Amino acid sequence: MPKQVDHRERRETIARALWRVVEQRGIAHASVREVAQEAGISHGAVQHYFATREEMLVFAMDFASEQTAGRVADSLRAFGDRPHPRDLLRVMLTEMLPLHPDARATSRMSAAYVLEALHDANIHTRARDGLTHGRELVEQIVRQAIADGRIGADRDPATETNLLLALTGLTPLIELGVIEPEAALTAVDQHLERLFSGEA
Amino acid sequence: MPKQVDHRERRETIARALWRVVEQRGIAHASVREVAQEAGISHGAVQHYFATREEMLVFAMDFASEQTAGRVADSLRAFGDRPHPRDLLRVMLTEMLPLHPDARATSRMSAAYVLEALHDANIHTRARDGLTHGRELVEQIVRQAIADGRIGADRDPATETNLLLALTGLTPLIELGVIEPEAALTAVDQHLERLFSGEA
Numbered sequence: 001m002p003k004q005v006d007h008r009e010r011r012e013t014i015a016r017a018l019w020r021v022v023e024q025r026g027i028a029h030a031s032v033r034e035v036a037q038e039a040g041i042s043h044g045a046v047q048h049y050f051a052t053r054e055e056m057l058v059f060a061m062d063f064a065s066e067q068t069a070g071r072v073a074d075s076l077r078a079f080g081d082r083p084h085p086r087d088l089l090r091v092m093l094t095e096m097l098p099l100h101p102d103a104r105a106t107s108r109m110s111a112a113y114v115l116e117a118l119h120d121a122n123i124h125t126r127a128r129d130g131l132t133h134g135r136e137l138v139e140q141i142v143r144q145a146i147a148d149g150r151i152g153a154d155r156d157p158a159t160e161t162n163l164l165l166a167l168t169g170l171t172p173l174i175e176l177g178v179i180e181p182e183a184a185l186t187a188v189d190q191h192l193e194r195l196f197s198g199e200a
Numbered sequence: 201m202p203k204q205v206d207h208r209e210r211r212e213t214i215a216r217a218l219w220r221v222v223e224q225r226g227i228a229h230a231s232v233r234e235v236a237q238e239a240g241i242s243h244g245a246v247q248h249y250f251a252t253r254e255e256m257l258v259f260a261m262d263f264a265s266e267q268t269a270g271r272v273a274d275s276l277r278a279f280g281d282r283p284h285p286r287d288l289l290r291v292m293l294t295e296m297l298p299l300h301p302d303a304r305a306t307s308r309m310s311a312a313y314v315l316e317a318l319h320d321a322n323i324h325t326r327a328r329d330g331l332t333h334g335r336e337l338v339e340q341i342v343r344q345a346i347a348d349g350r351i352g353a354d355r356d357p358a359t360e361t362n363l364l365l366a367l368t369g370l371t372p373l374i375e376l377g378v379i380e381p382e383a384a385l386t387a388v389d390q391h392l393e394r395l396f397s398g399e400a
Binding site: 023024025027028108111112117118119127131132135156158159162165166167168169171172175176177179183184186187190191194 | 224225314327372379384
């Protein structure tokens with residue numbers, strides 16, 4: 001196996017171990033020592049791939065975002081070459097909610113990362129840039145859907161984008177078992193149905 | 201001062217110190233030792249008021265919820281004896297978002313508490329019960345507003361309640377500076393305006 005690929009694979013293995021630590025024990029336990037133990041490799045080996053805990057966290061979060069994007073792309077194949085923006089948004093939103101094990105792992109990583117960002121300037125910049133980028137993708141979909149007459153022209157694209165992203169606020173209700181996953185999906189669908197209700 | 205009152209006051213002082221630790225350094229630092237230091241009292245004094253870190257966390261969260269409820273009640277005075285449910289919901293939602301220092305402290309405490317609940321069975325039960333109770337209060341307001349003809353009779357109260365609570369999902373966008381507080385308020389108002397659009 002080429003060295004470059006092996007390097008990337010080892011970093012991903014460590015990132016997945018970090019996700020499991022975050023998911024099962026919380027980010028307070030995501031030290032190089034505990035992650036190495038979870039990955040079944042030596043402390044020194046982790047340090048070979050990541051100079052600092054912060055570098056490891058940043059990579060693990062970027063990898064979580066990539067994996068989420070990959071799941072979205074996989075789900076969208078069923079909708080053909082040009083998915084309806086409602087289907088696109090539904091897949092994006094549901095993959096951001098902790099509705100199945102992979103999504104739960106990345107969702108918990110993401111929630112912990114936001115809190116970590118509040119006390120670490122570098123992570124703050126990375127987290128803000130990542131969220132800004134994701135927000136822009138959603139706003140682009142909303143703007144195109146308005147231009148295509150699928151969302152009413154009276155809707156403000158920035159506000160609709162913020163309301164769509166706010167749906168991730170269902171996460172604590174799902175995680176703590178206050179509502180069933182089915183109820184969360186009903187809420188997402190209800191919101192999308194109204195957003196696209198003016199479709200020509 | 202009666203002993204009972206003094207006891208309560210000391211616990212609140214410790215709880216506020218814990219909030220500051222959580223807000224400024226993260227819940228990983230919310231140990232009895234660091235909280236005692238932040239409160240400017242001895243480790244032993246904290247242990248006199250709280251037998252365990254968990255007991256201290258649970259009290260600090262309950263106190264945060266009470267303080268949020270108090271801020272809501274204060275804001276509602278301006279709306280007279282029978283506030284319009286739209287105003288009631290707006291005040292509840294905006295006090296749950298990190299839009300001013302007090303609300304930010306309780307919002308960060310709450311976010312950290314949810315993550316802590318995922319790895320602590322006792323905190324999980326407490327957090328779930330607290331969120332279930334808050335959700336029921338909102339659903340009661342929605343049901344009454346439907347009964348009073350202020351929200352359309354075609355709206356499902358459970359789904360509308362979940363969509364209202366989902367608006368707390370604006371929190372990471374505000375905390376990371378991805379959107380301005382003003383944009384969050386616009387999104388909340390837009391959602392409320394549509395919810396009450398069928399008002400008779």
